[in-house]
Amino acid sequence: xxxxxxxxxxxxxxxxxxxxxAVRIRDSLAASHSRSELKASAIPGKTACTAPKLDSFQISxxxxxxxxxxxxxxxxxxxxxLAKIMAKLKSGKKLTPEEMRFxxxxxxxxxxxxxxxxxxxxxxxxxxxxxxxxxxAAEIYADAVAHLSKDDPMREYLVAAYDDVLKEKESELHExxxxxxxxxxxRQQQN
Numbered sequence: 001x002x003x004x005x006x007x008x009x010x011x012x013x014x015x016x017x018x019x020x021x022a023v024r025i026r027d028s029l030a031a032s033h034s035r036s037e038l039k040a041s042a043i044p045g046k047t048a049c050t051a052p053k054l055d056s057f058q059i060s061x062x063x064x065x066x067x068x069x070x071x072x073x074x075x076x077x078x079x080x081x082l083a084k085i086m087a088k089l090k091s092g093k094k095l096t097p098e099e100m101r102f103x104x105x106x107x108x109x110x111x112x113x114x115x116x117x118x119x120x121x122x123x124x125x126x127x128x129x130x131x132x133x134x135x136x137a138a139e140i141y142a143d144a145v146a147h148l149s150k151d152d153p154m155r156e157y158l159v160a161a162y163d164d165v166l167k168e169k170e171s172e173l174h175e176x177x178x179x180x181x182x183x184x185x186x187r188q189q190q191n
Contacts, residue, residue: 069102078106089114092160094121113154121161128169137173141166 070078085099095103095114103111124144131137144162148155 069098070106082106085114089117089157090160092121092157092162092164094118094164113157117154117157117161120158121165124162124165125168128165131169131173134170134173137166137169 070081073081081102085095085103088095088099095118100111100114100118103114124140127140127144128137131140141162145159148158152158
């Protein structure tokens, strides 16, 4: 029967986090494998090759735990990280893939809501990409906000995300206008 050496996975995935969870999972898998070999050797006429396979559900669960961003976090650290994510959502900022994975594994309901906010944010960003002026961007923003239901439980988060997208677009338009002005000034100085 094959043995599984999981020691490198924990180190690769969670270099800066507490390694006790990864070590615990690896040891659990190793112990499970050892028990399987002992059971096989205790049966006369059976070899290690015919030992029962490791419980695939248990292996899947433990690997999922290893892959979770919460691996190695204490309950207090998980609570603090969730509070940080909630503050980021309330301010309308984009969540990182790691933050989304954390929500998916630790709070699936909030994950679905956050995924919806992120998707609607991206939709507005794609519509804003075609705006050539602040007025045009403001119209797109107003239209998007007008289409939000007053009863939407995530309305506060959606409006914050839309506000952030508008600020980013206005900043982008301001920078491009400043760059255009600097280029024009440079051309005038050369003539």
